[in-house]
Amino acid sequence: VRLLRYIVSEDCGRMINPNVVEGQIAGGVVQGIGGALLEELAYDADGNPVATTFMDYLLPTAADVPVIEYGHVETAPGPGPGGYKGVGEGGAIGAPPAVVNAVADALAPFGVTITRVPLTPAAIIALLDEVRA
Amino acid sequence: VKSAAFEYHAPARAEEITELLGELGDGAKVIAGGQSLVPMMALRLAVFDHLVDIRNVSGLRGIEGRNGNWKSGAAEHSAAEHGAAEHSARHGWSVWIGAGTTQAAIGGSDLVAKAVPLLARATPLIGHFQIRNRGTIGGSLAHAEAAAEYPAVALALGATVEALSPRGQRSIPVAEFFTGIWSTALEADELLTGVTFPVWGGAGGGCGFAVEEFARRPVDFALAGAAVAVELSGLDGSGGSRIRRCGIGLIGLGPTPLRASAAEASVTGTAAGDAGSAARAKEIGATAMAELDSVPSDLHGPAKYRKRVGAAMVATAWQRAVKEAVNQEAASA
Numbered sequence: 001v002r003l004l005r006y007i008v009s010e011d012c013g014r015m016i017n018p019n020v021v022e023g024q025i026a027g028g029v030v031q032g033i034g035g036a037l038l039e040e041l042a043y044d045a046d047g048n049p050v051a052t053t054f055m056d057y058l059l060p061t062a063a064d065v066p067v068i069e070y071g072h073v074e075t076a077p078g079p080g081p082g083g084y085k086g087v088g089e090g091g092a093i094g095a096p097p098a099v100v101n102a103v104a105d106a107l108a109p110f111g112v113t114i115t116r117v118p119l120t121p122a123a124i125i126a127l128l129d130e131v132r133a
Numbered sequence: 134v135k136s137a138a139f140e141y142h143a144p145a146r147a148e149e150i151t152e153l154l155g156e157l158g159d160g161a162k163v164i165a166g167g168q169s170l171v172p173m174m175a176l177r178l179a180v181f182d183h184l185v186d187i188r189n190v191s192g193l194r195g196i197e198g199r200n201g202n203w204k205s206g207a208a209e210h211s212a213a214e215h216g217a218a219e220h221s222a223r224h225g226w227s228v229w230i231g232a233g234t235t236q237a238a239i240g241g242s243d244l245v246a247k248a249v250p251l252l253a254r255a256t257p258l259i260g261h262f263q264i265r266n267r268g269t270i271g272g273s274l275a276h277a278e279a280a281a282e283y284p285a286v287a288l289a290l291g292a293t294v295e296a297l298s299p300r301g302q303r304s305i306p307v308a309e310f311f312t313g314i315w316s317t318a319l320e321a322d323e324l325l326t327g328v329t330f331p332v333w334g335g336a337g338g339g340c341g342f343a344v345e346e347f348a349r350r351p352v353d354f355a356l357a358g359a360a361v362a363v364e365l366s367g368l369d370g371s372g373g374s375r376i377r378r379c380g381i382g383l384i385g386l387g388p389t390p391l392r393a394s395a396a397e398a399s400v401t402g403t404a405a406g407d408a409g410s411a412a413r414a415k416e417i418g419a420t421a422m423a424e425l426d427s428v429p430s431d432l433h434g435p436a437k438y439r440k441r442v443g444a445a446m447v448a449t450a451w452q453r454a455v456k457e458a459v460n461q462e463a464a465s466a
Contacts, residue, residue: 038349042432050432053176055354064350120349121356122438 001037001103001119008094009071012087013078022070025091029068032095034060036103040118136174143186147193147326150185151298155322157183163324165233165272168264193233193271193326196242200226223248224335232271232325236283237262239270249330251290251342251362255282258344261352271325274310277317277389278354279429282344284311284390285360285382292330298323311389338365338377339462343453345446346384349433356434357443358384359393359421361450363458365405368466374405374459381421381451386428386443393421393447405462409455411448418448 008029015021038058042050051057077083096117103124104114112127144150154161160182164170173179187193197204228248230239239245240256259265259273259282273283274294287294287307294305296319307328310318319325334340346358360382366375379401381393396417400408407413422444428436 040432055172056432058349058353061350120433121347121442122434125438125441 001099001121001124003033003066003099003102005069006033006066006098007069007071008091009073010087010090011073011075011085012090013074013080013083013085015072015074016084018072021072021087024087025070026068028089028091028093029095030060030062030065030091032092033065033099034058035092035117036096036099037118037120038064040120134175136171137177137180139174139181140183141186142183143189145189147187147190147297147324148299150187150190151322151324153183153185154324155299157185158321161185163187163275165275165325166235166267166269168260168268168272169276169278170272187233187269187271187324190233192231194231194238195229196231196234196239196244197229198226198244198248198332199229199329223332226332226335228330228332229327230270230330231327232275233269234271236265236268236270236273240265248332249290251286251344251360252283252330254342255286255344255360258282258346258355258358270328274307274328275317275319275325277311277315279314279387279389279391280354280358280385281390282346282355282358282360282384285358285384286344287328287330287382288390288392289360289362289380289382290330290333291380292328294325295327295329296320296323297326302326308392314388316389333362333364336364336367336377338367338374339458339460339465340364341454341457341459341461343450343457345450345453347442347446353433355385357386357439357446359443359447359450360384361447361454363451363454365458365462368462372466374462376401376403376405376408376455379454381417381447383421383425383443383447386422386425386439388427388429391425393424395424396421396447405455405459409452409459411452414448414452414455415444417451418444418446421447 078085111131162181164184164186246253292307341363344360346355348355362380364377366377379397383391422440428439430436
């Protein structure tokens with residue numbers, strides 16, 4: 001899976017510092033992409049964790065994600081002081097469904113249904129093999 | 134993640150290293166850059182009482198073009214420099230690379246780029262540039278990681294490893310060098326001092342080289358890959374050409390670095406035009422995978438998947454290499 005473009009919008013009320021807002025969103029998005037494509041808490045048949053180092057537990061780095069494009073939306077002011085709203089988690093919440101649905105859309109012509117993450121290359125090939133069999 | 138305690142030695146002469154290895158026995162390990170060894174020790178996958186570093190031995194570094202008794206060193210006056218098309222300039226030449234030569238130095242060498250293009254092209258695929266700044270070719274070969282690039286390149290090109298021990302120097306063809314998981318033909322007191330790559334193309338045919346690999350992330354261990362070298366016979370009267378010889382090194386597809394001998398044999402001597410077709414490339418990929426009996430299976434991909442990727446890597450690299458060889462031959466005709 002290669003992500004060609006990633007666009008994300010958030011509403012955090014009035015932005016105090018846009019740099020911090022974009023940093024928060026970027027961090028969350030990358031974490032979400034990792035969850036969708038790379039990160040896997042795998043265990044062997046005896047229950048031993050097998051992804052115990054960062055050689056096996058794969059996290060996306062800056063080099064593994066596309067340039068993230070931001071849209072800033074301000075709807076109604078939030079309930080807190082100054083009308084500010086939180087911005088900590090949005091990126092991470094939206095990324096997995098966005099990425100998984102993009103893959104699902106790409107695989108739709110084959111009749112593939114995605115039921116689990118991460119969507120590793122081997123997992124995607126296995127899904128394709130299943131519907132072809 | 135800290136290594137168990139060890140003693141560190143860094144002699145200035147290769148002979149001192151082999152003496153030390155003889156004295157210290159199994160508890161000692163040569164360190165030649167440490168880009169695999171140190172992480173393994175830090176994770177305690179490996180424990181050694183002594184590390185013997187080759188970094189102070191200047192004679193173990195360098196890249197030289199060689200032809201018989203001729204040598205060309207720093208100035209790199211190798212005949213190979215005169216251009217790929219002039220086969221007489223390549224005949225009989227080889228390139229010697231000292232064991233302690235860093236991957237970065239190899240990647241930056243004009244001589245390597247011209248005389249051993251496959252090695253030059255494989256180099257950027259090794260880890261990050263920080264790793265290539267310290268990692269060495271001797272370390273990479275002696276570590277014998279099945280998913281590493283240099284062992285596959287050495288196998289494909291038919292390189293020769295040289296080893297020094299208190300009993301003297303000997304040469305080991307790379308085909309006989311890798312003996313098991315992270316194991317080589319080196320004796321306990323033997324030091325890998327250098328490796329010699331033959332310069333392909335000396336007999337007049339076009340040559341082509343390609344390396345392909347696939348990893349979860351660009352710098353991870355390859356799930357599967359292939360390094361391919363092709364040499365053609367030279368154009369005959371009717372403007373056709375045949376595969377004179379070829380080498381296919383496999384990456385990450387067994388317990389050791391492997392050579393796809395059956396696939397090579399299946400195509401050697403056949404017409405270049407046909408050998409370079411997509412259908413033929415696919416067959417060669419399939420033949421290369423059919424030989425394999427212990428493809429690794431792990432979290433990142435089951436054996437079946439790796440074989441599938443491996444077949445595609447062999448086919449892609451094969452087609453690119455043949456195309457380059459054919460184009461080179463056409464250009465020099």
